[in-house]
Amino acid sequence: xxxxxxxxxxxxxxxxxxxxxxxxxxxxxxxxKEARSxxxxxxxxxxxxxxxxxxxxxxxxPHDHQHLLGHFHQGDAxxxxxxxxxxxxxxxxxxxxxxxxxxxxxxKAADLLAGPYRYKMNAATMLGQSKxxxxxxxxxxxxxxxxxxxxxxxxxxxxxxxxxxxKGMWNRTEQRPLEGFVFALTPFNFTAIAGNLPSAxxxxxxxxxxxxxxxxxYAANVIMxxxxxxxxxxxxxxxxYVSGPVAGDVIFNHADFAGIHxxxxxxxxxxxxxxxxxxxxxxxxxxxxxxETGGKDFIIAHPSANVDVLVTALSRGAFEFQGQKCSAxxxxxxxxxxxxxxxxxxxxxxxxxxxxxxEDFRNFVNAVIDEASFNKISKYIDDAKxxxxxxxxxxxxxxxxxxxxxxxxxxxxxxxxxxTMCEEIFGPVLTLYVYDDAQWEQTLTLVDQTGEYALTGxxxxxxxxxxEQATKALVNSAGNFLYK
Numbered sequence: 001x002x003x004x005x006x007x008x009x010x011x012x013x014x015x016x017x018x019x020x021x022x023x024x025x026x027x028x029x030x031x032x033k034e035a036r037s038x039x040x041x042x043x044x045x046x047x048x049x050x051x052x053x054x055x056x057x058x059x060x061x062p063h064d065h066q067h068l069l070g071h072f073h074q075g076d077a078x079x080x081x082x083x084x085x086x087x088x089x090x091x092x093x094x095x096x097x098x099x100x101x102x103x104x105x106x107x108k109a110a111d112l113l114a115g116p117y118r119y120k121m122n123a124a125t126m127l128g129q130s131k132x133x134x135x136x137x138x139x140x141x142x143x144x145x146x147x148x149x150x151x152x153x154x155x156x157x158x159x160x161x162x163x164x165x166x167k168g169m170w171n172r173t174e175q176r177p178l179e180g181f182v183f184a185l186t187p188f189n190f191t192a193i194a195g196n197l198p199s200a201x202x203x204x205x206x207x208x209x210x211x212x213x214x215x216x217x218y219a220a221n222v223i224m225x226x227x228x229x230x231x232x233x234x235x236x237x238x239x240x241y242v243s244g245p246v247a248g249d250v251i252f253n254h255a256d257f258a259g260i261h262x263x264x265x266x267x268x269x270x271x272x273x274x275x276x277x278x279x280x281x282x283x284x285x286x287x288x289x290x291x292e293t294g295g296k297d298f299i300i301a302h303p304s305a306n307v308d309v310l311v312t313a314l315s316r317g318a319f320e321f322q323g324q325k326c327s328a329x330x331x332x333x334x335x336x337x338x339x340x341x342x343x344x345x346x347x348x349x350x351x352x353x354x355x356x357x358x359e360d361f362r363n364f365v366n367a368v369i370d371e372a373s374f375n376k377i378s379k380y381i382d383d384a385k386x387x388x389x390x391x392x393x394x395x396x397x398x399x400x401x402x403x404x405x406x407x408x409x410x411x412x413x414x415x416x417x418x419x420t421m422c423e424e425i426f427g428p429v430l431t432l433y434v435y436d437d438a439q440w441e442q443t444l445t446l447v448d449q450t451g452e453y454a455l456t457g458x459x460x461x462x463x464x465x466x467x468e469q470a471t472k473a474l475v476n477s478a479g480n481f482l483y484k
Contacts, residue, residue: 040070047086048234063403090235128218140191177205180258296451302461377427
């Protein structure tokens with residue numbers, strides 16, 4: 001092709017608000033009703049073919065675990081090997097395809113998701129992951145659409161980055177895909193991440209073995225349906241449902257393993273890194289390791305903080321999607337001078353949050369993802385009730401009779417190194433420590449030395465000197481900072 005193509009300008013997909021009686025609310029209600037009316041039989045996808053093993057596992061809404069959404073067909077090591085073989089077989093033709101042809105597939109996928117698949121995808125996320133309508137719209141529709149569109153733009157920019165040439169020579173850079181296959185290991189909590197982790201490297205000419213969390217399979221199936229409808233060739237992305245150890249045993253021992261794209265727990269990622277390091281002599285190349293994990297995310301308020309801003313940051317940061325985000329606020333440090341007003345407003349705001357199934361759009365808080373998560377989180381709360389140094393100021397009730405419901409729970413501690421201040425809970429539990437205003441600098445040190453490296457941290461202050469001081473003191477405490 002004798003042309004250098006410009007791509008359609010990327011733009012953020014507008015977020016629909018699902019107001020009462022709006023067209024989008026009616027359409028989403030219809031999609032939810034349609035999804036609940038049938039039992040899905042969900043296959044794996046290997047080399048463009050639907051693969052059913054007969055070894056099926058049930059899929060149930062976390063907020064209504066007695067309802068059957070469908071079954072997925074669980075695979076074994078042979079299916080992982082088949083997926084790797086399919087990825088390697090598709091690699092030469094896919095990587096040789098002109099970049100704009102690859103781009104067109106994913107731009108088409110974005111358009112399909114923005115249009116005819118929007119409500120089906122949102123309904124799948126609401127039912128399969130117990131995410132409310134607005135959170136699902138932001139995640140499974142808008143963010144995934146944005147990933148697809150902006151990744152095409154970034155791909156064009158990367159390919160355009162070329163070195164300078166001295167007189168008499170022409171220096172050129174070619175961006176090649178990795179030498180082998182890429183493993184995409186995706187989490188339950190964001191449908192957008194589940195779609196982005198396999199599609200981003202595929203866009204750059206790589207071929208993929210994709211293993212989603214079992215609790216995200218219901219929506220992952222819709223993602224794969226969209227990719228196929230957009231024209232993704234067989235073998236480029238292969239979707240398998242196997243346990244983590246089964247996938248890891250095959251993939252991390254394969255000579256053609258070229259890289260992993262991961263989002264999940266810190267401990268799992270550390271284990272993956274260790275295994276890859278130990279297996280280095282087995283690989284044909286040096287695998288690229290790309291991962292995002294959580295940590296013990298924090299909020300620290302300075303005495304100059306605006307209380308209303310602080311209360312919103314605490315309540316929304318801790319309890320959106322039941323705190324099941326790598327970025328969720330899990331520990332916070334409040335100055336004594338602001339504590340009385342903060343406590344009063346925070347408790348009132350959290351108590352105003354309705355809890356229940358996602359199909360009722362009035363519910364802000366829904367269920368945690370599964371019984372194992374429910375049991376883990378409720379154990380933290382039960383232990384807190386027995387600890388004299390801890391006080392639960394709101395929430396604390398748990399009920400799994402119909403769904404895995406845990407009330408948004410706020411704990412106040414006198415011990416800044418207590419378990420709920422140090423360990424990642426991944427649920428709707430926020431622990432607060434009230435510090436003396438004169439101990440601002442010491443509290444910054446405390447934040448830095450408590451818990452593992454966090455994905456996110458927030459500093460709430462109106463004093464710019466305090467913001468700068470916190471930025472320097474907490475530079476190695478979190479990957480992303482919010483200042484307000």
